Amino acid sequence: MSRQIKLIWDFRGSASAKTAEHHEIHLKEYIVAEKLSPNITGFEILNEMYAIAYMV
Template sequence: MSRKIKLLWDFRGPDAKETAKHHTIHLKEFATIENLTFHEIDIKENNPMFVSAFITVDEKDMKIYRDALKPQRGEIAE
């Protein structure tokens, strides 16, 4: 069974939530254009001034996403 990896981009400030939501649009576009699979694309509101956009992918695809999109961090998804 392959692990799932969550790749994250952090946004801070009063517009963090809207910026993170907009970033998810580009994540979906990239996956579609490149014909890549993913499990989930969403945002995580840590607090009103700190929001993360993320995509959850299979470990086998992680390097493709990582190299092309340069996430700020990654973690093993639950």
């Protein structure tokens, strides 16, 4: 059984949604560059002042 860890970057402020969305692009680039698997990434807007980007 392999263990998966979810790494979370949180962003706060009026630009948090766009920042999290943009950060996901860099996470995907990192996964490709490092040949990592699985390649699960995403971002979630939790409210207008708080968003997260994540990688599993």
